[in-house]
Amino acid sequence: MNTRILTAQRALHLSVLILFWIPVIFLSLLLVCNTIPYFSFETDFAFLQDRMTLYSKVIWRWCFYIHIAAGSFCILAAVVQFSSWILKKHKKIHKIAGKIYVFVVLLPGAPTGFYMTFFAEGGWAERGCFMFMAIFWFYSTYKGFIAAARERNFLAHKFWMIRSYAMALTAVTFRIYHIIFFHMGMEHLQNYSIALWISVIGNALVAEAIIYNRSKNYLKTLAV
Amino acid sequence: MKKFLLISTLAMAAAGIYGITDMSTDVLDGTMIVYGHADEQSFQQTEKNLMPIIDKSIPMEPFVKIPIAKEDSAVNSTGNAAPTIAEVEKERKKERKKIVHALDNFSRGKPRIYDRPSPDPLSLEAPVNDSANASTVTSALPKNDSIHKISPEQ
Numbered sequence: 001m002n003t004r005i006l007t008a009q010r011a012l013h014l015s016v017l018i019l020f021w022i023p024v025i026f027l028s029l030l031l032v033c034n035t036i037p038y039f040s041f042e043t044d045f046a047f048l049q050d051r052m053t054l055y056s057k058v059i060w061r062w063c064f065y066i067h068i069a070a071g072s073f074c075i076l077a078a079v080v081q082f083s084s085w086i087l088k089k090h091k092k093i094h095k096i097a098g099k100i101y102v103f104v105v106l107l108p109g110a111p112t113g114f115y116m117t118f119f120a121e122g123g124w125a126e127r128g129c130f131m132f133m134a135i136f137w138f139y140s141t142y143k144g145f146i147a148a149a150r151e152r153n154f155l156a157h158k159f160w161m162i163r164s165y166a167m168a169l170t171a172v173t174f175r176i177y178h179i180i181f182f183h184m185g186m187e188h189l190q191n192y193s194i195a196l197w198i199s200v201i202g203n204a205l206v207a208e209a210i211i212y213n214r215s216k217n218y219l220k221t222l223a224v
Numbered sequence: 225m226k227k228f229l230l231i232s233t234l235a236m237a238a239a240g241i242y243g244i245t246d247m248s249t250d251v252l253d254g255t256m257i258v259y260g261h262a263d264e265q266s267f268q269q270t271e272k273n274l275m276p277i278i279d280k281s282i283p284m285e286p287f288v289k290i291p292i293a294k295e296d297s298a299v300n301s302t303g304n305a306a307p308t309i310a311e312v313e314k315e316r317k318k319e320r321k322k323i324v325h326a327l328d329n330f331s332r333g334k335p336r337i338y339d340r341p342s343p344d345p346l347s348l349e350a351p352v353n354d355s356a357n358a359s360t361v362t363s364a365l366p367k368n369d370s371i372h373k374i375s376p377e378q
Contacts, residue, residue: 059242106232111239118243138236142229149225 025079027172032072038065054119063112070109071171077101078165102145105164110138126193133200137167155218159211166207167200174199 038045043055054060080086080097087094117130144160147153177195186194 111235115239118247
């Protein structure tokens with residue numbers, strides 16, 4: 001192939017990566033920074049003020065703190081996991097961070113989130129969406145871990161982990177949509193519902209699109 | 225690895241079961257908050273069911289223990305100013321507002337609980353025959369009108 005076309009393809013690939021990862025990393029860090037003040041265990045936050053009846057439940061309170069800690073960690077850990085440089089040059093870091101990610105999602109992250117979905121803001125449809133998200137987050141992480149640790153199927157591992165990260169990233173995308181709709185002047189509950197559904201379904205579709213694209217490339221290499 | 229996967233699956237199942245149980249208890253009690261999506265009738269019913277919980281959440285003890293002066297100029301036995309009824313009332317309203325704020329999402333777009341002309345359970349003018357109200361509210365007033373300094377323990 002012409003070297004100019006190859007260079008152009010590489011440049012395009014690199015710019016897509018930069019355009020995707022820089023906002024994702026920035027917004028993930030912003031989300032984590034916003035979570036830190038909650039660990040003062042004060043209740044002067046609008047989110048908690050709206051949920052004082054729930055906050056009085058000890059289990060909900062514990063689930064909330066564990067979930068936000070686990071969620072912050074997962075979002076940050078996943079950024080390291082998708083670096084191909086770390087995967088090629090420092091496999092040990094990928095393995096250790098991956099094990100911690102799996103542990104945090106499967107044990108405290110998803111179960112606490114799942115419990116909280118029963119009391120989430122919104123109607124039954126929104127709660128159902130949260131439930132789907134928690135279950136799918138758990139299931140995709142579980143499958144991804146099994147694929148790597150037991151079956152040694154690293155392609156399946158990669159695909160399941162993309163799905164898992166897509167679910168973890170809904171915390172970020174939801175806030176982006178929520179802010180956009182807020183500036184569009186949408187009413188709060190309507191904004192909340194639409195932002196939630198778009199973030200969950202949208203992230204799942206983007207993950208499937210990436211997987212489809214990757215598997216297409218993989219099938220091409222097999223066909224040669 | 226097997227143990228870990230088993231434990232995590234059990235944790236997830238336990239979270240689901242506990243969540244359903246907890247939620248159904250709230251549904252049966254009529255205290256389940258369905259933010260903004262409930263119809264007016266169920267909204268009013270939930271609000272009615274939640275009121276006792278809100279009242280319980282308000283710390284009444286400090287008010288019960290604090291002896292109150294009946295006039296602004298009143299002083300206690302040691303010469304220091306004691307909180308007046310107006311001050312205690314103001315403090316009480318502040319506390320109540322905090323709790324009611326928890327229902328903001330629930331009552332969004334609808335008249336708020338504290339805007340409604342419903343009988344105020346925290347009102348100092350408790351019904352004479354209502355022993356429950358009288359014990360919690362009117363006990364804030366000293367029977368012999370004696371005025372004391374509020375100790376730090378109180």
